[in-house]
Amino acid sequence: MSAEHHTPAAAPALTPVTVLGLGNMGTALAAAFLERGHPTTVWNRSHEKTKALAERGARVAATPEEAVTAAELVIACVLDNDALHTVLDPVADRLADRTLVNVTSGSPEQAREFTTWADGHGVAYLDGAIMTTPPGVGHPDMMFLYSGSEAAFTAHKQALEVLGEPLYLGTDSGAASLYDAALLGVMWSTFTGWLHGTALVGADGGAATDFTALANRWLSGAVGGFLTRYAGQVDEGRYPGDDATVDVQIATIDHLIHAAADRGVDNALPELLKATMEQAKALGHGGDSYASVIEVLRGRGGAKATR
Helix, strand or coil, X not given: CCCCCCCCCCCCCCCCEEEECCCHHHHHHHHXXXXXXXXXXXXXXXXXXXXXXXXXXXXXXXXXXXXXXXCCEEEECXXXXXXXXXXXXXXXXXXXXXXXXXXXXXXXXXXXXXXXXXXXXXXEEEEEEECCCHHHCCCCCCEEEEEECXXXXXXXXXXXXXXXXXXXXXXXXXXXXXXXXXXXXXXXXXXXXXXXXHHHHHCCCCCHXXXXXXXXXXXXXXXXXXXXXXXHXXXXXXXXXXXXXXXXXXXXXXXXXXXXXXXXXXXXXXXXXXXXXXHHHHHHHCCCEHHHHHHHHCCCCCXXXXX
16 A cells, blocks of 8 residues: 655745835834745835845835835835825825725824725725834734724735734724724823822832832733723713712822822822812712713713713
8 A cells, every 4th residue: 555645735825015114113014024924025215224124135116106016915104194195196006906004193084084095096995003112013912903994904914913913993994093092092191190100109219110010910900990890881871889989089089189299299190180080070970980080071061871
C-alpha cells in the first residue's frame, strides 16, 4: 500500500494595503501592516517621510493616483478631511470599487459627508477612530472603531485586525467619530479627576504611585460596576436611589472641596461637579441615583423621570 502524500495548502495571500499620510500615526499604521507581511504602498506629500518605510519594504507611490490604484484597501490618515478631499478629489474615479477607510480625525457630520462623496464615486466607505497613540498601534488589545459599510468591514476585518481590535459600530458612518469624541471626554475627565486626587494626597506627602494603585483598583472594580448599573438606568429613564442619592453625593463632595481648599489645591473641577449635582436636585432628582445627572447634561430642563 502506498502512502498518500498531501501537499500543504498555500497560505492565503495577505491583502495589499495603501496608506495615505505619514505623520506619526500614519507611519505607525503602515509599519504595522509591513510587520505582518501585507504588501504596503505609502504616499505622503513630503517624500522625506517615506524613506524609513521604504527601507522596511514599503512601495512608495509618487502620486495619489498611483497610491490608490495599488491596493483595494486604502487607509487615509491625513491632517483633516479638507486635506483628504484635496488629495482624493482629483483621483476619485480611480477609487471606484475600492474600500476607503478614513481614520483622519473629524466630526460625525464630516464622516457622513464623506460617505455621500464616496457613494457618488462608487467607493465603499468606512470611517474609523483610533483609540490609542502611535506606540499602541499593532497591539491586539487596542480598540479601533469603525462605522459605515458593513460589507467593507466584513471583507477587510482580517486586515484591519493587524492594527488592533476592530469594533464595528453600525452603518451610520458618523458613529465612530461620535464614540471617539465621547470616549475622549471620559478619558480627559478621568485624567483630570485622577490628577486632582493625586494633588490632594500629595499635599500631605502621599506618593502618586501609591495613590494610583488604589485608584486603578477602584476604577476597575467598584466604579466600573456603577457605570454598568447606571447605563441600564439611563436607557430606561429611571434612576432608583437605592445605592447613593444625589443628595448624599452633594453632601459628600463638600468633604472633597474642603480638604482641597485646606491644602491649596484648585477646586474648579469639584465645584463644577457639585454645581451639576445641584442642578439635578433642582430638577427633582435629589432622591435619585447619580445617573439622573444625565438629565442636566441633556439639557431637558425639568421633566423628572418616574421612579
